[in-house]
Amino acid sequence: MSQLFKRLSPAGDAAGEDLSFHPEDAPLAIHDLTVAYHRKPVLWDVDLDIPDGKLVGVVGPNGAGKSTLIKACLDLIPRASGEIGIYGKPYKEQRHLVAYVPQRESVDWDFPVSALDVVAMGAYRRLGWFRRVTKQESENARECLDQVGIAHLADRQISQLSGGQQQRVFLARALMQDAELYLMDEPFAAVDAATEEAIVSLLRTLSEKGKTCLVVHHDLATVTTYFNWLVLLNMRIVASGPSETTFTRENLQKTYGGKLSLLEKAAEALRHTVE
Amino acid sequence: MPDWEDIIEVVLLQNYNTRLVVLSTTLLGIAAGLIGSFLLLRKRSLMGDALSHATLPGVAIAFAVMVSLGGTGKALPGLLLGATLSGVAGLFTMLLIRNTTRLRDDVAMGFVLSVFFGIGVASLQMVQSLPGASAAGLESFIYGKTASMVQSDFHLIAVVAGVASLISILFLKEFLLLCFDDAYASAQGWPTFFLDVLLLGLVTAVTVIGLQAVGLILIIAFLITPATAARFWTQRLLPMMLLSAGIGGISGWLGASISALTPDLPAGAVIVLVAAALFLLSMLFAPPRGVIPRLMRQYRLRRKVDRQHFLRAAYEILEDSQSGDVVSNSPFSFAHLRAKRTWSLRKLRHILKIAKREDHLEAADPGMLRLSEAGYGEAARVTRNHRLWETYLIHYADIAPSHVDRDADLVEHILGPELVHELEDFLKQDSISTPVPPSPHPTSNENSPS
Structure with missing residues (x-):
């Protein structure tokens, strides 16, 4: 039931969007995006342009709206205002260019399907209504599993995979879509070292092929080595740019506390004067 | 105790009267097994229960309408149409509560279940006193009663069960994606709202045709139990669905047969008990997930x-x-x-x-x-x-x-x-x-x- 009613209202006001200002080639261009849950804003006036072919790391504290940003790009949640352009057009016209890797915890892994079945879901859109997974697509799915290094686990039931292996199944499913823009929600969360390595090398491969990857990340220690473009997010975009110039003490302070504690101090001061 | 000849006659469907009943509960069981698999995997069991309870007001109202139009008020298609409409009304009430308030799903479902059932019980009492018609027997929709089944009822049940089963197989891939990862399905452009409505529509169809034989209180068990039992035996969806259909079918067939042999036992209860016995066997002994093998x-x-x-x-x-x-x-x-x-x-x-x-x-x-x-x-x-x-x-x-x-x-x-x-x-x-x-x-x- 939880998901049911959300679909009643079309996500986003795709009609009447003015996307003329977006450069045609930008994989992702967000203008003036505001998203609110129960009238409480989660993202506020977000403006963001992601250049082509970059490995983009999105970092920010818990509750900064990182996952919300990705979901808004995919029209999964309604937005209060703003436009999002995928290669210059609204998402619903560009679905075939975008692959989504949800958080691993977002699904129930005790589900009666094999790893290969999940990867094959990446081909459902091209198969269309009612058509079963073809032999050819099964082969493709096996290759995608091979690219993330777990082809030998293709026929395992998914609850019998380790967390890292489950994450790789999700990545393989995204590969199956053969997209241009990859939106990944915390793929590095709670994975083993081998999986982390596999994901990094996969990101590099995608980047070499000219694909753009936007990855929600939580580990500041690795963020500059894994990504060449950084987005620092805390409800608003704090900074966005090449990793080496964006990953500064000042920006991090703004993202992770400096500004927040200042606001808190102001609120505290205000409360005292009122009392 | 019935003797062997009676037993053989009933189980092998040689008796015309029991044949209708047994065949329709078997078909019902197969459809319930298939559709129940998706209901279970979509984690909507409680919603199915609220839906079935919400059908009761429709039965009473349909009876009143048919009587006022000059009929006996007992025509099954009319009663089931009423049940369907009020079930759907219950469903939309749930959605409305969920969407306009910040109440949780279980509150909305509990509310709809009890309030609609209350309205149903009250309106059944009220239609009893309508002049010119007897409403006796309507309350059998609550617990289920097979004795009153006639051939046209059987045809209706067979057709609806068949069509619902076919649809569930046709949409196998789409339902699988919806149940496993609805956000991904939406992102890929699948109409998840439509698919959810279709799935609940199939659940409504099975519920409504099961009202007569199994009753609205027990029908949810008939939807959920075979699928849960089947899950113990396999790790793949299609085998699970086929097994679930088999368990549902066997429950319907055996349950109605036992009930036909011992007229004191209501069919709905026996069917659900047979399904529960098969569930217990599966839970204990199924090699992949059963308790004892583990x-x-x-x-x-x-x-x-x-x-x-x-x-x-x-x-x-x-x-x-x-x-x-x-x-x-x-x-x-x-x-x-x-x-x-x-x-x-x-x-x-x-x-x-x-x-x-x-x-x-x-x-x-x-x-x-x-x-x-x-x-x-x-x-x-x-x-x-x-x-x-x-x-x-x-x-x-x-x-x-x-x-x-x-x-x-x-x-x-x-x-x-x-x-x-x-x-x-x-x-x-x-x-x-x-x-x-x-x-x-x-x-x-x-x-x-x-």
């Missing part, structure tokens, strides 16, 4: 670990007591073995008893133990495997977690001959050539669990 697997694994600990301890004692490259089999003392690991006396005696039964131990002097030829060979093999694994974990810690089957009998099968050679090279410090490589860590008085 306990047996745990027991066997524990025994295997015990045996390997014993054999390895024995081998290491032999190794320590002998100088030279080749370890040979010789007697060793019980006290020595006991000091090797932290096992209780009782446990060690038990392990030794099993080792004797498995012919891993030979007769020896009092206080002494001696491995048999087979036991010695096994001990060498177990020790070698253990050390290869340890070395592997030490040198390949990064990729090791992807090879978690550590209790596999032969490392070669997991790691491949090349890697095993490499590991053996790691172990051959100072180029000592032994059939069993030295341990990568000190082995005397080893207490660490492994």
Whole structure:
């Protein structure tokens, strides 16, 4: 039931969007995006342009709206205002260019399907209504599993995979879509070292092929080595740019506390004067 | 008690009256099994329950409408149409509550279930007093009653069950995606709202045609139980659905047959009890996920670990007591073995008893133990495997977690001959050539669990 009613209202006001200002080639261009849950804003006036072919790391504290940003790009949640352009057009016209890797915890892994079945879901859109997974697509799915290094686990039931292996199944499913823009929600969360390595090398491969990857990340220690473009997010975009110039003490302070504690101090001061 | 002839007559559908009932509950069971699988995987069982309770006001209202139009008010299609409409109304009330308030799903469902059922019970009482028609028998929709079934009822049930089953198979791929990952489905552009409505529409269809035979209180059990039972037997969706359809069909067939033989027992209750019995059997005995097979697997694994600990301890004692490259089999003392690991006396005696039964131990002097030829060979093999694994974990810690089957009998099968050679090279410090490589860590008085 939880998901049911959300679909009643079309996500986003795709009609009447003015996307003329977006450069045609930008994989992702967000203008003036505001998203609110129960009238409480989660993202506020977000403006963001992601250049082509970059490995983009999105970092920010818990509750900064990182996952919300990705979901808004995919029209999964309604937005209060703003436009999002995928290669210059609204998402619903560009679905075939975008692959989504949800958080691993977002699904129930005790589900009666094999790893290969999940990867094959990446081909459902091209198969269309009612058509079963073809032999050819099964082969493709096996290759995608091979690219993330777990082809030998293709026929395992998914609850019998380790967390890292489950994450790789999700990545393989995204590969199956053969997209241009990859939106990944915390793929590095709670994975083993081998999986982390596999994901990094996969990101590099995608980047070499000219694909753009936007990855929600939580580990500041690795963020500059894994990504060449950084987005620092805390409800608003704090900074966005090449990793080496964006990953500064000042920006991090703004993202992770400096500004927040200042606001808190102001609120505290205000409360005292009122009392 | 019915005699054998009666039983055979009913079970083999030779009696015309029971044939209609049994066939329709069987078809109903097959449809419920198929659609219930998706209801279960979509985690909407409680919603199905609220939906079935919400059908009751529609039955009473449809009766009143048909009476006012001059009929008897008992025509099944009319009653079921009313049930469908009020079930759908209940569903939309749930959605409305959820969307316009911040109440949780379970509150919305509990509210709709009880309020609609209350309205239904009250309006059934009210239509009893309508002039010119008897509403007697309408309350059988609550608990289910098969006796009143006629041929046209059977046709209606058969057609609806058949169509609903076909749709559920047709949309297999779409429903699978919806149930597993609805956000991903939306992102790919699948109309998840439509698919959810379709799925609930199928649930409504099965509920409504099951009202007469099974009743609205028990129909949810008929939807959920076969699918839950089937889940114990398989890890794949299609086999699960077919099995669930089979269990549903058998429950409907057996339940209606038993009820036909003993007219005091209402069909709905017996059908659900048969399904519950099949569920219990599945839960206890199904090999992949059943309780008893799982306990047996745990027991066997524990025994295997015990045996390997014993054999390895024995081998290491032999190794320590002998100088030279080749370890040979010789007697060793019980006290020595006991000091090797932290096992209780009782446990060690038990392990030794099993080792004797498995012919891993030979007769020896009092206080002494001696491995048999087979036991010695096994001990060498177990020790070698253990050390290869340890070395592997030490040198390949990064990729090791992807090879978690550590209790596999032969490392070669997991790691491949090349890697095993490499590991053996790691172990051959100072180029000592032994059939069993030295341990990568000190082995005397080893207490660490492994």
